[in-house]
Amino acid sequence: MPLLEVKQMTHYFGGLRAVHDFNLAIDKGEIRGLIGPNGAGKSTIFNLITGIYKPTEGEVLLNGQNIVGLPPYKIASMGLGRTFQNLRLWRHMTVLEHVKMARYSKLTYGLVGAFFDTPKRRREEAEAEEIARNLLDMLGVYDVASEKVTNLPYGMQRRVEMARALAVEPDILFLDEPTAGMNPEELTEMMAIIRQVHQEIGLAIFLIEHRMKFVMELCERIQTLVFGEVIAEGAPEEIQSNPKVIEAYLGAEVDT
């Protein structure tokens, strides 16, 4: 049984068909890429799977359980972590608070603990902090744990967002253009981080990317999406030489 399975997912925004007959099966520990030109519907697919939109048709199974119609926070706590295309960090919170916040669903002390500072709360908060600090350490942002995120350079903010997504303890991590706006140096760093995370935690990764080099090096399999439809699927080399993909990206030759 695949970890995440999407069956015949179709979605309409009003009369516009944004996604048509999308299928996907990701196994444990796999790195999967989703590429396509601007406006192809890549982020929509992410939002459909993570519960921000509800697909018009189709099924989404996470660990064999149908998650269509569940609110995003429930889907997330079932083992789906994600980052966003344009960083969505909380501007008044520190780095450590960001990562601790993602432990929300794992806390059980409830309102009694929140109001009265019970020993149980202290224990659970301390545990959450330890997990958060370990993640910060792994992603190399341990030293800025008590900084406000807005004071950090862009590359670091990206890493904080990644640490936050990992604190959910995901089985599968969704990365929405993890290298958007990065310079080549930061790009190589990010690639190393994703590899490291993948090796150390052993989770599956599903990523949207624009930069071919990045996708080709990281992913085992790639899907190409154009106008909401998958036009090609396969190993990076196959995709690279697929005439349909080249056509979608570069345009077709005109016969005269």
Add this chain to the structure above:
Amino acid sequence: MSQKSTRRSTKSGGLRQKFRRLASPFKNVSAMGWLLAGLVVVLLEMFAGKQLTYFLGLSKIPALFGSLIIFTKPSLQFPFIFNDLTTIGAVLLYDLLIYILPFFLVARFSIGIANRLSGIFYRRSVILSVLIHALLLYIILRLWTDISTYRELVTRLTMIAVLVTLSLNVINGYMGEFSASHPGFIAVGAYVTSILTISMFTDSNLFGAAKLPPSLAPFLFPVALILGGAVAAASALIVAIPSFRTRGDYLAIISLAFMFIVKSFFENLEFAGGPRGLGGQPDLASFPIIFLWMIIGIWIINNFVRSTFGKALNAVRDDELAADAMTVNTRKTKMTAFLFGAFWAGVAGGLLAHVLRYINPGSFGLQKLAEVLAMVYFGGLNSVLGSIVGAVSMNLLSEALRPLELFKWIVIPVILILVMIYRPTGLIAFREFDIAEIVKPKTPKEGDDASS
């Protein structure tokens, strides 16, 4: 916004540096040190205040640092609104000799002792240390308010205002949604608690003879207050259920409507006095009771906003979508905080009713709303300390400027506007209120002279 404030801070860098130099001898004064200084000041006033007023030719001890004497008899003649200069001089001298000089001198020269003392308590246990600080604060306030009943009343009302401000800050500051329904929650708490205590413990025209012996009243008063808070929280559901489905201005509009509905509801509630109001509450909200409720309120609210469940409010405010994707149940978070805020407003309302011992629907209207909002935004959003500072300073300011009559409503708004211009989020915004950190002894860093 942050960029703007940094630019401002460089512009006013000179002023800030001057302030820092002035404050540098006091940077090792711990909370214990400030409290000791306060204690000395109130003791000094207790023993030497009378003699000094006589010596300075004042008729009695100035009630609120002499502001009532300075701003007397508003008139159009020079110096407009002030008393004659010799009296003003005498009052200022009194303030200097009784309050300012002893306070700062003791704070400065007790650094060693105070730090050693708070070190002893702190090492024993943090809770003990916090309790001792609270006790000291209580003694100071008690001695200070012993001098005049006016002072006592102002202090009691201020402590209630602290609770109200904190409870609104949870919604408007921490959660970042604009709610205008607080006077409504205060009114619900005030009425429910009053009806309970009046009908149970007093013989009244409205509710008949006392049903329980009045000697039980002090023990059951907390129950009445909690019930008042609970009903206020339940009434908050009316606002919360429709307005938290979406984000936006809905809450502001619905909550404003709610405030007016509550007001006219009580105006038409004949069995509770209708528009004439409800009076004759038993005298249960004494100084220590209110102090205790304030301390408990600050403790619980601070616990809440510092827990991950409370921090979730900030996450929802700054980016709800991201909070959702990070497993935060945003709807539950918002509901909880809103009801929590309403509960404490209700409790504060119950206390208020038993201080004033008369309530009428008219006093829970727009003016009350303006007062509460001013305290929250003046003190600082997203900050427990800010709310305390905001409530205390707005209350004292409003009392101190009372003799100005109409001019008061020019001065206070001008101050508010200045705060909004120079510190858009309030005086002490976005600050953690770590009680354990506050009661800690301050250890001087390398190079500081610790011997004094």
